[in-house]
Ligand SMILES: NC(=O)C1=CN([C@@H]2O[C@H](COP(=O)(O)OP(=O)(O)OC[C@H]3O[C@@H](n4cnc5c(N)ncnc54)[C@H](OP(=O)(O)O)[C@@H]3O)[C@@H](O)[C@H]2O)[C@H](O)CC1
């Protein structure tokens with residue numbers, strides 16, 4: 001079954017109100033995404049670069065970073081803004097954990113110079129919260145991703161693809177694998193050329209959270 005982005009937000013909010021907090025959803029989302037990635041790749045000692053947006057799509061990327069470090073990957077995060085401007089509590093919470101983890105390299109701002117060649121790039125820039133023309137520094141980050149020849153993994157939806165309509169913004173990520181959460185959103189399967197291998201993973205949201213929504 002495919003659902004709308006609005007329905008997804010309603011289900012998320014219902015789950016949160018039941019006590020299954022968005023922080024828990026984010027943890028399960030990041031863990032599910034990593035499971036799919038490590039099923040595909042032995043990430044041990046591999047260089048993984050994660051572009052992190054300022055919203056909860058970015059938050060999922062922060063969770064992935066922590067899990068991937070546990071799998072022995074060499075993880076670098078490029079936060080596309082200033083840490084004090086992270087938009088949500090659940091994302092900030094994960095950033096604060098990572099600040100205590102020397103095993104994960106944290107970069108922030110509009111830097112796009114890295115002293116390594118990534119084996120995998122993770123797009124945790126934009127998800128269901130995309131609106132309008134994509135602005136800098138997200139534009140430059142998406143260009144960097146598309147100009148790289150390594151494996152590209154999109155969190156929830158390739159950034160720049162509208163998960164509701166399947167339309168693309170002025171710029172968009174072309175990925176090799178995409179993992180979306182809870183249920184497939186209507187627009188995503190329309191662009192398998194941008195999603196690559198496509199999965200929808202359950203993240204523990206109570207089915208009762210869908211009552212009155214689906
Ligand atoms: N569905 C679930 O059960 C779960 C989903 N999760 C993840 O959460 C995201 C949705 O998070 P949200 O914070 O609502 O939105 P995004 O992170 O996608 O985007 C919002 C940020 O992006 C900026 N933005 C939006 N449009 C643009 C643009 N055109 N150019 C540049 N920047 C843009 C926006 O900035 P504003 O200034 O507009 O506020 C925000 O900073 C979902 O996709 C999942 O990945 C949960 O984590 C787990 C459960």
Ligand SMILES: [K+]
Nearest residue numbers: 123126157159
């Ligand atoms: K994304």
